[in-house]
Amino acid sequence: MDKVIIADNLSLSYSKEETIINKVSFSINSGSFVFITGASGSGKSTLLKSLYGALKPVEGSLVVAGVELKGVTKSKLNLLRKHTGIVFQDYKLVKEWTIEKNIMLPLIISGYDKSVTQNQVDSLLKHVRLKHQAGKYPKELSGGEQQRVAMARALSHNPVLILADEPTGNLDDYSSQLIWNLLEGANEQLKSTVIVVTHHIPETMKVDYQHFHIEYGRINEVT
Template sequence: MDKVIVAEDLTLSYNKNETIINQASFSIESGSFTFITGASGSGKSTLLKSLYGALKPAQGSLIVGGAQINNISSKKLNFLRQHIGIVFQDYKLVKEWTIEKNVMLPLIIGGYEKSVSEQQVHKLLNHVKLNHQSGKYPLELSGGEQQRVAMARALSHNPILILADEPTGNLDEYSSELIWNLLEGANTQLKTTIIVVTHHIPETMKIDYKHLHIEYGTIYEVT
C-alpha cells in the first residue's frame, strides 16, 4: 500500500530550547484512518501543523503526499494544501461569509465552475443537516453547527487527506455522531486518508484504524 506520510527521525520545536516531538519515525498508508492521542500539551496539534506545512521539521525528514516538507517551496506547498482538508479546533470560518460560501472556499481556490461548486456545497450541507442554514453567517450558528460547516468545507474539494484537530472536542452528542459518520464515510467510500487528533477514540468506531500515541515527545504505535 502507498504511504501518504513518511516521517524519519522527525524532530519538531518552536525554539532551540524546547523539543516538542523528538526523533519520531512513522508512516501512514494511503486510504487509512489514524488516531493521534496524547495528554494536553504532548504535541498532538504541533504534529498536525507539520503535516500541512505550517511548521517545518527542526531535524529529520517529513514527506507528505510525495512532497518533502523540509524544504518545500511556497508554490508546491499551496498545491499540496489544495489536496488536504483541515478541520481546526476553532473552526476558522470566515465570519463575513455565508455558510454556503464558507463551504465553497476550497472550490473557489481550486477554480471550480460555479454550478459544480453549488451542487457540491448543497450535497455536503445536506450531509451535515444544515441546508436550511446555508444563507446564515457563522456567528448565527451554534458551536456544533459551526464545526459541521467546517467539516463540510474540509470535504468539499474531495481531498486525498483530511487532518482533524479534536473535531468533536466541545460538541453535543448529535453533532459528534454526525462528524464521526462523515469521517468514516469519507474513509470507507472515498478512500480518503483520515488523521484525527483526539483525547478519546470513540467506542462506536466500526472500521479498522491505526493508533499513534505521543508521550514525552516520543511517538509510538498502540497495537
C-alpha cells in the same frame, strides 16, 4: 501499499529551548484512518500542524503525499494544501461569509466551475443537516453547527488527506456522531486518508484504524 506520510528522524520545535517532537519515525498508508492521542501539551496538535506545513521540521525528513516538507517551496506547499482538508478546533470560518460561501472556499481556490461548486455545496449541506442555514453567518450558529460547516468545507474538494484537530472536543452528542460519520464516510467512500487528533477514541467507530500515542516527545503505535 503507498505511503501517504513518511516521517524519518523527525523533530519539531517552536524554539531552540524546547523540542516538542523528538526524532520520531513512522509511516501511514494511503487510505488509512488514524488516531493520534496523548496528554494535553504532548505535541498532538504540533505534529498535525507539521503535516500541512504550518510548522517546518527542525531535523529529519517529513514527506506528505510525495512532498518533502523540510525546505518546501510555496508552490509545492499550496499544491499539497489543495489536496488536503483541515478541520480546526476553533473552526476558522470566515465570519463575513455565509455558511454556503464558507463551504465553497476550497472549491473556488481549486478552480471548480460554478455549477459543480453549487451542486457539491448543496449536497454537503444536506449531509451535515444545515441546508436550512445556508444563508446564515457563522455567528448565528451554535458551536456544533459551526463545526459541521467546517467539516463540510474540509470535505468539499474530495481531499486525498483529511486532518482533524479535536473535531468533536466541545460538541453535543448529536453533532459529534455526525462528524464521526462524515469522517468514516470520507475514508470509506472517497478513500481519503483521515488523521484525527483526539483525547478519546469513540467506541462507535466502524472502520479499522491505526492508533499512535505521543508521550515525552516520542510517538508509538498502539496495537
